[in-house]
Amino acid sequence: MTPRILHPWEDPAHPGNSPRYLTGKPCIVRGCEEPAGTVWSRLWCQKCNAARINRIGASLADMQRRLDSLMATAAAASEDKP
Numbered sequence: 001m002t003p004r005i006l007h008p009w010e011d012p013a014h015p016g017n018s019p020r021y022l023t024g025k026p027c028i029v030r031g032c033e034e035p036a037g038t039v040w041s042r043l044w045c046q047k048c049n050a051a052r053i054n055r056i057g058a059s060l061a062d063m064q065r066r067l068d069s070l071m072a073t074a075a076a077a078s079e080d081k082p
């Protein structure tokens with residue numbers, strides 16, 4: 001099986017996750033002691049930031065699926081009308 005290609009925020013070696021973005025503060029996630037700072041956010045560590053962005057992406061994808069479903073239902077209903 002081919003491994004999934006990492007998104008830039010998931011790849012610890014991506015330049016956006018380089019030490020130059022570290023803020024010197026810990027990640028804001030409770031219980032996480034990792035250093036905060038990536039090109040995507042100053043508040044989260046790389047792993048927590050990747051999980052956060054993936055959650056947002058999954059939420060947007062779910063909204064898109066539901067919107068597509070509603071649009072298909074509306075289109076089918078309008079085709080049924082004489």
Ligand SMILES: [Zn+2]
Nearest residue numbers: 027032045048
């Ligand atoms: Zn963290």
